[in-house]
Amino acid sequence: MNLLRLQRYANRNSYLFALLLLVVVLAINYSLQPSLFELRVLNGNLRNWFPLMLLAAGQTIVIIGGGIDLSAGAMVSMVNALLVGSLLTAESTPDEVLLGALIACGAGMLVGAINGFCVAYLRLQPIVTTYATSFIYAGVALYVLPRPGGAIPADLARTYRSTPLDIPFVVYLIVLLILFWLALRATRFGQYLFATGGQPNAAYASGVPVNFVRFLTYVLSGLFAALAAIALTISVSTGNPRIGDKMTLDSIVAVVVGGTRLSGGQGGIIGTVMGIVILGTIRNIISFANVPTWSQTLVDALIIIAALTGPGLIRLIRRRFQ
Numbered sequence: 001m002n003l004l005r006l007q008r009y010a011n012r013n014s015y016l017f018a019l020l021l022l023v024v025v026l027a028i029n030y031s032l033q034p035s036l037f038e039l040r041v042l043n044g045n046l047r048n049w050f051p052l053m054l055l056a057a058g059q060t061i062v063i064i065g066g067g068i069d070l071s072a073g074a075m076v077s078m079v080n081a082l083l084v085g086s087l088l089t090a091e092s093t094p095d096e097v098l099l100g101a102l103i104a105c106g107a108g109m110l111v112g113a114i115n116g117f118c119v120a121y122l123r124l125q126p127i128v129t130t131y132a133t134s135f136i137y138a139g140v141a142l143y144v145l146p147r148p149g150g151a152i153p154a155d156l157a158r159t160y161r162s163t164p165l166d167i168p169f170v171v172y173l174i175v176l177l178i179l180f181w182l183a184l185r186a187t188r189f190g191q192y193l194f195a196t197g198g199q200p201n202a203a204y205a206s207g208v209p210v211n212f213v214r215f216l217t218y219v220l221s222g223l224f225a226a227l228a229a230i231a232l233t234i235s236v237s238t239g240n241p242r243i244g245d246k247m248t249l250d251s252i253v254a255v256v257v258g259g260t261r262l263s264g265g266q267g268g269i270i271g272t273v274m275g276i277v278i279l280g281t282i283r284n285i286i287s288f289a290n291v292p293t294w295s296q297t298l299v300d301a302l303i304i305i306a307a308l309t310g311p312g313l314i315r316l317i318r319r320r321f322q
Helices: 002-012 016-032 039-064 072-087 094-121 126-144 154-161 169-186 188-198 200-205 210-236 247-257 269-288 295-321
Strands: none
Touching (some): 072 094, 072 247, 094 210, 154 210, 169 269, 188 210
16 A cells, blocks of 8 residues: 555656756766856856756646657747847847847747647647658748847846846746746646646546647747747857757757656656756766767667656566566
């Protein structure tokens, strides 16, 4: 009975393994970099990781709902190109910045809606659909901003780097992200989301609008991709039409590390935030331990393979020892 309760608790809190792994990698990183928790270093790391946290948050919602979004990185590139190539300059006023951010979010939600319509209502395969649309969004980015360049108001970058009350500004944003997830889970949509990803046929029979829920997951993914692009643009203070190329795989790896099942129906953004910190810390370890940088790609691939094969191996071991 105690084992059964423990298993149920672990299923409800899928980020427990991520929490344990986070403690381990932080301890290793600290042994190699004693300044890890100094305000300057902590602020720099969190600033670098936060755009990917936002992107992976949207990816988490899609995956919980039973889908996947391979166009997420391309959407970041597209919105970054729109911001720097069309909407903002170094002399933009606060009102123009706000308008540009709203247009960027609208653009992200629009392309997310295109993905969602194709997947939810046209019944196209999520992997094939989002892989195809990623080329469209990447092409738009190159059309709007053919080469890297441009600038944004310097005040945005200073705010992003600031440390109000000796706490990195990004920490407040991360707290808002977690509060958003907790609020979303408490809504009816949050309940529908897990039902749609876990048992879509049963959810449909129970009156859950499965297609609409899946559609909304991609709209939210587009919104978070736009927010990630805004944060990344502020961080680097310039534009690059290929800036999001590597972010799609990183977002999926972070989701998996954070305990969200690729099959859907289980997981959460809290675990994904931990997954981003774990990935970033692993890369710090690789850097300070003088390990070849190419090994990071190998680590990412091994994590995904372990996540895919892990549940099957666990079931096989249980059957052997029953």
